[in-house]
Amino acid sequence: MNARWKRVVILPLAAMILLGLPGCWDAKNIQDINYIAAIGIDYVGGKYVIYTQSLDFMNVAKQETKANEPAPIWVGRATGYTLDMAINAIYTASPLRVLFEHTSALIITERAMKHDINHLMDALRRYREVRYTPWVFGTKEPLDKLLSVTNVFNISPLTSLLHHPEDVYQQSSFIAPLALQKVTSELGEPDSSVILPSLITQETQWVENGKPSGQYLINGAYIIVNGKNKKWISWRDLMGLRWLTRTTARTPVVVGNEQKPEAVLSMYYPMSRIQVSMKNNQPVFHISLKVSGHLDEMLENIPVAKLRRMLNEKIEKDIRHTFEKGLEHGIDIYNLKNEVYRKKLKLWKALGNGKDIRLTPDSIASIKINAEIHHSGAYKYINPK
16 A cells, blocks of 8 residues: 555544544533532421532542641532422532532431431432432431531541541441441331431530530431331440441440449450240240450459450340330331341241231340450459459
């Protein structure tokens, strides 16, 4: 092929192919898009009230970078008779294009939960921009207040408890954070108890230049059964959950009298197992638990055998207290009926597909705990005589 043929045929053909390739003419800069970091959903006066949290990405580009001033937080608000109408109202009032694809937190108020959480979740699942990954919380506080909390040290709000609760949970495991995917799957289980963390702000622990600095705190959980908010329960009454939750990483335990503790320990990664048997034509449950940890603080001289026994008693007390607190409100807090469904399907069907299962404090027939204390920190454990 001579040079003239290349110029006449190949070069024009290559130019046509290049012109047909997709380009970036419609690309937008990151600062020209309103990325919604968090969504708050309320229900007032027969209307849904949507709150959105947007961040200035010019100030939060790097998590590890501390700015001279707090990163600006923009909170949007719109109303509508349906959730979708409220979201559309957000679009019309925004000066920039709005994207929900990077939303990492969802907060639902008590009012919205009591109205119709099944409809709310159905609307969110149909909206394709919202992924299944955001963390979900319940609250009784004003949403504009919650969404306006600035982070400590002027670092990015995206590193806060609202957007990354798993970081705090790894150090202090009480109530497990819940992702939208988990919420939707558990809502589909009949009579399943969804433990939705309750989020508030508190101003008693952090102070900035002598002024209280409000920060996030999980103070309990909303228990949702069959799409209805059954009850809010404080974190102190939910102590037993941590022992039967596989995601528990590290949790502190105080043994002894509450007003006069004798020792403080840190326990890690409990492994639990629940077996089902029959008694008086009703299922009863046998819980076995294995957990290990170390001694953090010794306030009284206690023989190690006694300390281990006190630890076992404390764990059993936690488990039974939380179970009985749930029963007070007609809640199967540990989803024991689901254990019958999964392990004794014929029995579950014989008991009216679980409807005839009656849970009482005696339904937990036994709790077998094997708690080990591996070390006592930097000091050697000395058994008193």
